Amino acid sequence: MALIREKRFSQMNLSLHVPSRAPFQEAAAARRQCPPPVAPPSTSSTPASRASQFRLADFERVAVLGSGNGGTVYKVRHRETCALYALKVQHSSGGELTGAAEADILSRTASPFVVRCHAVLPASAFGDVALLLELVDGGSLDAVRSRAGAFPEAAVAEVAAQALSALAYLHARRVVHLDVKPANLLASTAGEVKLADFGIARVLPRAGDHCTSYVGTAAYMSPERFDPEAHGGRYDPLAADVWSLGVTVLELLVGRYPLLPAGQKPSWAALMCAICFGEPPALPDGAASPELRGFVAACLRKDYRERASVGELLAHPFVAGRDVTASRRALRRLVAEASSPSSERRLPQLHISLDLPSCAGAGNFRAAPASASAAAAAARAGELRVSDFDRVAVLGRGNGGAVYKVVHRRTSAVYALKVLHGGGDPGAAAATEADVLRRADSPHVVRCHSVMPAAATSDSGDVALLLELVDGGSLASVAARAGAFPEAALAEVAAQALSGLSYLHARRVVHRDIKPANLLVSTAGEVKIADFGIAKVLPPRPGEHREAYEYEGTAAYMSPERFDSELHGDADPFAGDVWGMGVTILELLMGRYPLLPPGQKPSWAALMCAICFGELPLLPDGAASPELRAFLAACLHKDYAKRASVAQLLAHQFIAGRDVAASKLALRRLVAGA
Incomplete structure (x- = not known):
């Protein structure tokens, strides 16, 4: 899955309002x-x-x-x-x-x-x-629009012509603005338009160079800047300036920010979905000439390679064919009227700055909690040593290390040995995971027998967790071999995983990465929660859980409130685990990841849009019982406050009403067959 991380840089978004x-x-x-x-x-x-x-x-x-x-x-x-x-x-x-x-x-x-x-x-x-x-005496176009409302088409044509002339001048000198928007276009009472605020502009080393900077104002950023993974991590910054100008022209024409419905809160999640996957608003008949419609369409093509260049737009009939005298007069009148105190009216402004770093990478990401030395200090090296074990097979690998099947040389007992490399996040994750697992004593949570230094020198930072070996592997691997799960087996998976979460939540531990790959199953039909690398132990007082909603996790299984903190604020972290459980059950039922259409690339932008704003897939008649459908709906409510709790789900008819013997048998047979 895609790596996703939100980082915000303070950015200077200045609106130059005209004083009285x-x-x-x-x-x-x-x-x-x-x-x-x-x-x-x-x-x-x-x-x-x-x-x-x-x-x-x-x-x-x-x-x-x-x-x-x-x-x-x-x-x-x-x-x-x-x-x-x-x-x-x-x-x-x-x-x-x-x-x-x-x-x-x-x-x-x-x-x-x-x-x-x-x-x-x-x-x-x-x-x-x-x-x-x-000093540009008319102020910003954003201020003019706030006071005067929608621009007439003639004035819009003059704005476009002069702004394009600025971009043509800059682009010829390898300067890209990267923040074209109404607040950064100033207008004089003489009808002159000037591009301002070059705080995040870049000078390209060579003509034709691409860009990797993702700083800007979210509402005016182009699709390739929001979703770099879908565009190779780089984009043409000249085309990005063209997109921003297209949004600006459309905003001035309709009198409000155009890519969201009127009144919708401009959270970064809503903006990203609208920009990457939405369509520009349909203008009513008579609201714009064919030339203006064609101009806007040429600016707002989602594929930056098909977007018109500045030179092409300057030659477009909307700009080249305008009546220069009439369009300049229309702009002068508009600015003059907006400068009048009697016509002044101020509206809320859309100023959201967002930095999206390059997002190519693995599906999990971690913020560094404690140092790796904390894990080494906690190692119980006196009980067991890595040299006491022989490696039998590699069970899995990741960016931070590997998991091995090992045999104790003296007792012949078989374990899983999870080796995490120090020097940063993985070692700190081992310290967190070991700390959480030491608190756990549940048949539905994987057991940690020991924590020890993994290298010959204890100061290397490499850490090994000696874990119980769950012989059936992960539910993800079972699904990959066996396909979709029967409903009886799903009921057993859900019951045992929820029992594990109930045990953890009662001790104020949130897992934050529930997914099929982190649920292990034995050939005896026992389900255990594993991989606590990004788990959190919440403070004793309810409500003090801000840390638990850092943007860590696997994007495909993150809940809407974890993607969109602007919209939801500090949510209930326990509800995030419930969402992950719901997606997991739905995936096992369908035999594929359920929240994207088959074959769609799971970029972080596509995932966030589907999770925050998409609908659950429609299950065919007979594909699931009413009890299972209701259980999934209870898990996957987008409003975390309305999502069922773990206790409510354990009492749900799908779980409490199952035939325990039959469901356990169905799961055992599935694992054995896989």
């Missing part, structure tokens, strides 16, 4: 008392070379234009000349000067369609940086 006319009137009054402003510096000089012409003390603040996680944008006035500017003050973070990086890119540009940087100034002794930028 009062500050403008104050500035105008002050300007009457000032000498005429001097001409701005030549565009041939760079911000670094012009920095000596300005000092931060030379400016007085007039108004706050916008704020974000990284800093603030102010409207400022030069004390001597009374010239107005935008001052973007960015706070340093971990020694990383994002302002300097943005200034470096802006120093390469001299385009009327890109906001101009006059100077870069130190803002404090702590590394804060200030960018002295031209």
